[in-house]
Amino acid sequence: MELASIVFILRALALLLLPLAFLLLKFRKDPKIFEHLTKFKGPAAYPIIGSAHNLIGLSSIEIFNRICYTDIKNFGRLFRVWVLNSPQVVIGSAKYAEKILQGMVHHAKSQNYKILDSWMGKGLLTANDGMWKIHRKILTPAFHFNILHEFLPILNKCSKVLVEKLEEPAQRGQTIDIFEYVTLCALDIICESSMGASINAQQQNDSAYVKAIRELNDLLVKRYFTPHLRVDWIYNLSWHKWKTERTIKIANDFTDKIIEDRRRYLKEVKGEKSEHIDEFTQKRRPLAFIDLLLAAQDEGEQYMSNKDIRDQVSTFMFEGHDTVTTATCWALFILGTYPEIQAKVVEELNRVFGNSGRSPSMNDLNELKYLERCLKETLRLFPSVPFFERHLREDQPFEGGVTAPGGVTASFNVFVIHRDPEHFPNPGKFDPDRFLPENSIGRHPYAYLPFSAGPRNCIGQKFAMMEEKIVVSTVLRHFVVEAAHTIEEAQMKVGLVLKPENGLKIKLRRRSGADEDLAISS
Template identity: 55%
Template sequence: MDYSWLATLLRVLLLFVAPLVFLTYKSLKHFKFVSIVDRIPGPWALPLIGNAPLMMRLSLSEMFQFMSTNAFTEFGHRVRFWLVDQPHVMITKASDCEKIMKGMQHHMKSLNYDLMLKEWMGEGLLTSKDDKWRVHRKILTPAFHFNILHEFLPILSKNSKILVEQLSQLPEYKSGKDFNIFDTVSLCALDIICESSMGTVINAQRSSQSPYVQTVNKLNELIALKYFSPRLRFNIFYKFSKVKRDTDYHLKVSADFTDKVIRERRQYLNSLRKENEAGREGEKKHLAFLDMLLDAEMRGEKYMTDKDLRDQVSTFMFEGHDTVTTGTCWALFMLGTHPEIQEKVVEELDQVFGDTGRAPTINDIAELKLLERCVKESQRLYPSVPFYQRHLREDAVLDDGTVIPAGCSVGFSVYRVHRDPEQYPDPEKFDPDRFLPENAASRHPYAYLPFSAGPRNCIGQKFALMEEKVVISTMLRKFRVEAAHKPEDAELQMSMVLRPKNGLRIRLYERTSHPHLAMQD
């Protein structure tokens, strides 16, 4: 008997049944995933588009208020959001942060970092993962050792002095009017990071119209536009947008500039090596971070491709520019808001520098303990990066049994973590003594996160703190700073860094009560 018809029937059934079984399995798996995620409290979300309608109707200022305060007031210390079909869980407790940050189990950065930063930074230290991250972190760590960092002090001092000169020439300073401190400090930070990371002097403070200066500033703006626009999160809309065209243009300017610097620094290091081999060792010059990587490559010890080098330099430029600018400006503003603390800092400067007017040494910077506490307290209240994220490839089980399933992004609301009254009594008060050793010892180790924590903490945090102390101390030796508005009047908004919509406005006055502290030529 011919049973070929049965084989044909089975093939037809399999053709229809197999996809149905597969789709059923995927649907049940997704339903289970969604049900676990939705056990975490959060705003009501629509199928497929999630909380996009809520986000789209909020301004950037309203979004910051909701994501930093209102959502947690309504739903508790963990809040779940759906951005389109992607679940995000925001956490605000130090113990929860530790669970995610402490080891390498959940070290992968959120997929949103690809959306925001990968075009510019490729697979630099901020965005890379797994073996590539481990190898590059190991290569880069020696470049940020304390014994290396102190060699950059002359660069910090030189550019801080230029900043004071530029501020002294502002019409607002001469007339006693207020101005936005971000504008001038940003250029100083850009000069410092270019010279320290690439060994290249761009004179941003004296030539703010240079193409590279404009490109770095524009890329920061374009990244924020892309990330916080629900429409541009879809590649089909982004691909044909003006934001994409502008981004491509500025990425090329940045890449061309960085590649040129890499070529020139290779030639420079080769010439130094030849001079040394010939016994004609010239004047010793400070090596930039890039030089250290190239020098290791030339010795055959460690290797990075030109793209790897460009990605790391771009990462330095992003992390060492806007973040340090933001931290410096908030610290100055808070000292201008609290003149009694500012005067104590000046007394400390007087004790360290006397009437010499000299540039700071590394020992001087270590002695500025009150200033350091002021910087840390400013970063507590106004962290340069108020939110960051990880992507879970495995389930995370928190202390109370709550499960955040694999596939979620976990967001750390640093702004809110730093205002936890259990860790910081009277959290809105500016109190630098919170960071006295005896006061800090009793706090949870993950209650202070301006530079992240755990294995993926910021590799440049010591450099950033040193830079902020040099810039601020140089300014306070010349000027008395006065805040032109209250901190609560600063309109905070969702952005890559905590830069208020209209900046931070201050007034500067020549420090006549301590004239010997003014920096000498």
């Protein structure tokens, strides 16, 4: 055989064998981790692909049903899965969640969050320990009670615009997907309150940013649950990456414009004494979330670089509008499903506001106890963020003689944790009185995790609840809400937030005696 032919054959073998060798090395299982995880129940796992064969070919609805119903039924509330070579321990119970979420040992996010890096970079959601601690400290003042109080006029104004937009379908008796309306309202709120930018999304009805976020949700989730797209070098060669980067650019362009507009505004007013001056200290205090980022940058690049600012704004823009939208829409839909409960909410609204037609004050919001219980119960049944993950830094023993080894991912199924009959009897029933003080005594502190828990809980949870209260109460003061389909017909799909495949359809009727106009200011 000629030398050239031998060289050709050797090269051909190399091209065939090197990828296989790469895969075997890449996806080999750590002996210690493998030994520990064999003691857990879980779906069958095979070389290289792990348990991913269970998800191949399934729709996003089927994946949701598998991980929230089928797997829990088959393996219980603590089991293991292998996604390629990535070992995960799935947590579906408060007692197991407590072991990991309490304290600082396991508060690092899992490696799977790197899928979000191209979009959110190292914002609070995805940042490592050191950066997270610095940025969390910088941003915490943005959510102080006094700052939230000053956002009231913005929330009331945007809610009033929402009501105006709902008037036409209400008059026509039209069935609408409430997501289409609340999404734009929430975007207006987050941009004007936290980013200092009035974008009037509700007046345009066609936001490229909103479309990009929806597409990103689907693209990122598809990558997470598609085995070969989890492999970086395959993903980098894929059409999926091109579509993701194109969509991220749309979101980033929107974010960059908001940052630059705010930066320009702050330069223009720098040194001027205005409503931004604290009456006690006589020092200028930032009111918007983005102001704190820009102020930190002024103190030095080591605190906040340009990329850091974009990452934080991208993260908060998503979490501050998409998660709140989801919670608000579910609340309106649920209240439209249970008219007797809606009537109690309206009775409370009438007691607090009477026929005044005024917008809510902070004191008013504090008086809306029953509405607050309804919102909490909605978040129990339909948590906006149904799944999140942590990285285990060290071995974590559980009862029953099993130990989750250091290095694995802990995956928290909040949807399942919230429906544990041990802590919520008859868990599928919507019952706001579960959150009466007397009924909450003794409940496990990790049985309810709508805003996560521990050191890395949601920094904006008070803002979110305030926004939900204002938007829902404003809508209900104007309209009777009727669900246009059953809860069972709302088919949940796996995603970054808990949205049904076909949205949530409702009908609205002008409430008898409702004021024609609500005041804009509080």
